[in-house]
Amino acid sequence: MCTAKCSRFIAGSLYPLAFISTACNVLLFFPGWSVQYVKDDRLTPEVKYMGGLIGGGVMVLVLALFMHLTLRQGCCANRCGMLLSIAFAALGAAGALYSFVVAMLGLVNGPYCRYSLLFWGRPFKGSSEYLTQMDRWSTCTEPKNVVELNVGLFGTLVVVSSLELVLCLCQMINGLVGCICGANK
Numbered sequence: 001m002c003t004a005k006c007s008r009f010i011a012g013s014l015y016p017l018a019f020i021s022t023a024c025n026v027l028l029f030f031p032g033w034s035v036q037y038v039k040d041d042r043l044t045p046e047v048k049y050m051g052g053l054i055g056g057g058v059m060v061l062v063l064a065l066f067m068h069l070t071l072r073q074g075c076c077a078n079r080c081g082m083l084l085s086i087a088f089a090a091l092g093a094a095g096a097l098y099s100f101v102v103a104m105l106g107l108v109n110g111p112y113c114r115y116s117l118l119f120w121g122r123p124f125k126g127s128s129e130y131l132t133q134m135d136r137w138s139t140c141t142e143p144k145n146v147v148e149l150n151v152g153l154f155g156t157l158v159v160v161s162s163l164e165l166v167l168c169l170c171q172m173i174n175g176l177v178g179c180i181c182g183a184n185k
Contacts, residue, residue, distance in 0.1 A: 003178035007067050007085065010171045014064035014092070014164065018057050021099060021160050024153045025052030031111070031150075032143030042120060044112045044150060051102025056161045059095025063088045063168065082178030089171035096164035103157035107131065111150040113140035 028047040031037050066088045070081050110124030123139050124130040130137070130147075137147040 003082065003174050003181075006174045007171065007178075010167050010174070011064045011067035013167055014060055014067075017160050017164050017167075018061040018064060021052040021056030021060070021157060021164070022058075024157050024160070025050055025057065028052070028106075028150070028153050031146045034143065037143055042112060044106060044109075044122075046102050046106035046109070046154070049102045051099040051161075052157045054098070055095035055102070056099030056157065056164055057095075059098075060092045060164050060168070063092035063171070067171070082175045086172050086175035086179070089168045089175060093165055093168035093172065096161045096168055099157060099161035100165060103154045103161060106150060106154040107158065111140060111146045113146045114142040115139050116141075 025047070029038055029043065031043070037043055067085060070085070108128045109126075110122050110128075110130055112120065112122055114120050115123040124136075124147075131151060140146050143149075
């Protein structure tokens with residue numbers, strides 16, 4: 001068994017995923033590349049939940065850092081270290097799941113935008129079929145290209161958080177094997 005090498009691979013894979021998740025969430029705060037919508041509180045509510053920043057970013061990064069630092073010190077070579085990795089992997093899995101749920105809600109409910117001369121709201125809420133009907137995307141007139149931005153970034157968050165969740169679950173199994181059988185390098 002080579003549980004330490006598996007942990008090293010998982011930790012290395014989680015770093016870029018956490019960065020992508022964080023970057024996507026930060027970019028969602030600036031539709032139309034403007035801070036005006038943040039100031040006017042005209043953001044899609046799921047952006048404010050910060051699933052990509054807190055869940056897929058910080059919570060997953062904590063797991064990756066724990067695994068990376070303990071592997072350097074050889075702490076994962078003992079059963080206690082592997083037991084701790086299960087707990088941190090569960091925290092990472094919870095963060096990835098939170099990011100996944102928030103991103104899915106963002107996709108299903110659609111963006112917050114101006115959809116007529118005077119009205120701001122969510123014209124696609126309750127109807128996720130807008131995702132396949134690109135001709136309906138012009139319903140949102142402001143911020144410019146907000147539907148494309150939301151679909152692209154929330155879609156990326158769904159994929160990234162799914163990968164993070166799978167890796168965290170793999171680390172939980174790896175940690176359990178390392179706990180029972182002992183960790184080998």
